Amino acid sequence: MTELPRLADQNAAVVLPEPFVEWFGEKGWSPRAHQIELLAKAQAGQSVLLIAPTGAGKTLAGFMPSLTELAVRPRRKPGQARRGIHTLYISPLKALAVDIERNLGKPVEEIGLPVTIETRTGDTPAHKRQRQKLAPPDILLTTPEQLALLIAAGDARRFFEDLRYVVLDELHSLVTSKRGHLLALGLARLRSFVPGLQTIGLSATVAEPGELRRWLVSQNPPGDMAELITVTGGAKPEISILDSEERVPWAGHSARYATPEIYREIKRHKTTLLFVNTRSQAELLFQELWRVNEDTLPIALHHGSLDVAQRRRVEKAMGENALRAIVATSTLDLGIDWGDVDLVVHVGAPKGASRLAQRIGRANHRMDEPSRAILIPANRFEVLECRAALDANYLGAQDTPPLVDGGLDVLAQHVLGCACGAPFRADDLYEEVRTAAPYSGLNRPTFDRVIDFVATGGYALKNYERYARIRLNKDGLWRVSNPRVAQQYRLNVGTIIEVPALNVRYVKAGSKGSASHGGRVLGKIEEAFLETLTHGDTFMFAGKVLRFEGIRENECFVSNAPGSDAKVPYYGGGKFPLSTYLAEQVRIMLDDPQRWKKLPEQVADWLRFQSDKSMLPKRDDLLIETFPRGNRHYLVAYPFEGRLAHQTLGMLLTRRLDRTGARPLGFVATDYALAIWSLGDMGAMFKARKPSLGALFDQDMLGDDLEAWLADSWLLKRTFRNCALISGLIEKRHPGQEKSGRQVTVSTDLIYDVLRSHEPDHILLQATRADAATGLLDVSRLADMLSRIQGRIMHKALEQISPLAVPIMLEIGKMPVNGEADETLLMDAATLVEEAMGPGMVDE
């Protein structure tokens, strides 16, 4: 960590132009040490990573080098050519860019700087974009997707020739996704346009600052790093866990038991921000709060599926301090500055220590005042998780996810983008791409395969040479084969794949959607959920109970419904698995009865019962319990590795158990445990070592079993779809028409089947498997666990269910049972028909 220099030491090296000195003086402020330090490093020609908590004046610090330079730049003489962009600011959210325009505009105006600032996002009208190309602002605030578009334009090199700085906001959140990969490639391109380009990264605390420091600069020479400035401090937040007078439930995620206590806290504070992990939880909590809201306090709801206009209204009301509470999901995680929040309530377990720190940072948003936060565990395991998060140094942010290698699908998109901008030489582009940290390890054969893929699909069967999108000309340059290619590329740029969703629109009850002009749109819901509804079903959305009237083209029609027994939509996104770090903290706590004293009495009792009736796992062990129940046999394992890894493990174990004759019937997985049930007596089989638990949990399950299961898994099909869209194999959008999600889904599944059986080594399947390993399947984490527990499996054969097993046993029946059960469902339906209509009806 860098020692913070005193202002006096630094002043000598730093040039702070006079208007700035005056402005700080008028305000009665002095520049903060990190602002001066950053300025000094930038003026010395270095790129910088600034890690600071919210409220530390990060934004101003990030722009100081640009503003001070622009302040002393000589004015343009009449007749002199227009100057290009001086500073590019990139943020993950459109809203953040707009926010910065406002926040930065104020000091610029007050200091009287001759600086123009503009935003460029997907919402920017075409005529403004056109004008920006001819008369660029000094500072352009934009998103990664817009940068990709600018790079793919024919005039890119000229447009960026005057660029000095790139400021990257919320860098910690940008770098972990494919958006980050695309952005890293974009930066590499910018550096090749402007070799002296400097970057300034602004980030919250992360586990491995070195990764971000490398990310910010060219990796030629390899391992090169940006300078680091770390601002510590800020008042330590006061965080407590709700010690409820109510019984904490065994299972579930609603935290409904705590609603009256949450409401009491809302009444006690000025503005409360309530964070939940999923949109379903947001809907539920919002309903529950209004049920007890006797004082009709203004309580609002905010999540990513709600209509944009509705979200903007809520954000505005919050900025004006007109709300007492707001229930929100991760859409409010990032650093947008609103209102006077004096309490953050986190409902459900935090799932990651750094996420918790980020969210709590929302309260007060001033560095020198402590934030106040209450954690509300929704069930008993979550109590353990909350306690573990607090006992660990929860502000250390030890568990930001590690960066992964750049995706090949993203690289394919970038290669085509480069070709759209200007002809390129493969050797040069390869060297350029490797300067981007996520691609520093890319080998040449793989790069060449990506080029081949972009050109003709890269198939072993060379059928498409005449349809190539880019071609190698005699001069050694790759060029797009016709202008239509560039046009299609621009419509498909970016790495964000939306889950197919339908608009939810109000109509009159009973109209079945036949009324063509319905009421207003409430937001969007995933098609997969709507498909399970029939006319008359009720569900919760946008804080209302709605009746499903029908689907017409791209809209779902609903009416108001009375009653409370409504379904809650499930959503594809927004479910974070428990972090590895926090999981380990929980295991350590379970192994140490001394630490149970800090737990609520009912939870400590639960653990004591467990050690009486069965046992508690040691910190590095895996506890397996087996017991009979009803006419089934159960196996419960407690790996604490998160739901995704457990699901993969469950799928693989059931395959193995099936082979050994245990006749498994199904399994469920939570963040903490995995339960499998079977007809055969698994406990007896393990005792007879047929198979032994060691053999059952052997790491070799990640070989053939994984391969065989994966091949047909919908998880892989979904991952393939994303890769196919990002890589440009198929299009998100055609000029003049938007494909519906349905059409895309069907065709990518078919393409996947055909490609897998004819060319299993195709580069896109390679990219798909790499994605699945770190994403939906979490294979890497499972692999670590299997190697950790070798020789450390504790088997407890019980006569009946143990206290620790109760929570996951309660999940059985609530969650859809995993497995390829489609055929069974069809069989049920077909049998119903036979019963109802009698045999022979098919025979006339």
Next chain:
Amino acid sequence: MNFSLARASLIAEADLVGIAGERAVCDPRGVLYFPELRLLTVSDLHLEKGSSLARRGTLIPPYDTGATLLRLQAVISDYQPSIVISLGDSFHDGGGAERMHSSFRERLEALMAGRDWFWVAGNHDPEAPADLPGETVRELAIGSLLFRHEPSKVRVEGEISGHLHPCARIVQQGRSVRRRCFAGDGGRMIMPAFGAYTGSLNVLDRAYAGLFRPETLMAYMLGADRIFAISGSMLRPG
């Protein structure tokens, strides 16, 4: 190998469906076989769809023709029909037969050898496929059956058609299952698309309006190893 035995065992397992007095096997692989006529029907092969899309810049894998022919080969070798009717849209576009790789052409010709083979004209391939044997027809009547590509608006008993790529969807235990299907009401039958890259359209879509008697509509949904006969009242749109 004893073909008649192989056929007999297949048919005993499968559901026999009545269409205007004729009895047919709905094979879960998506073909219809009339044992008494030794007639096999397959619809919407859409051969060379991959290269057709590639021409317009979407470079999807060029293996669809091979995959489709392989599956067709399997059913033909199981049933050994004396008549094969390809019910239209056999090629994805008019130039498909010409573009087809010579190895695929040879495989296709081997399948056709020794059988009466009819190419019913479809909207994608209204002309006879270039340089291929077989007879191209607008429609074809055999016994009480009438084979054509597009189902007619006016009800014709015994009509076997394709074109619409039917699929059906049911919801059981809160989960949704969607499969390609044969759609029939005892009087007429619409066949599922057979081609490797063909999508599908729900039988409750407006495009099917007026084609079936709603009270006897059945969807014969394609399972992994068998057909699931589901009555129209259990089906869901979408």
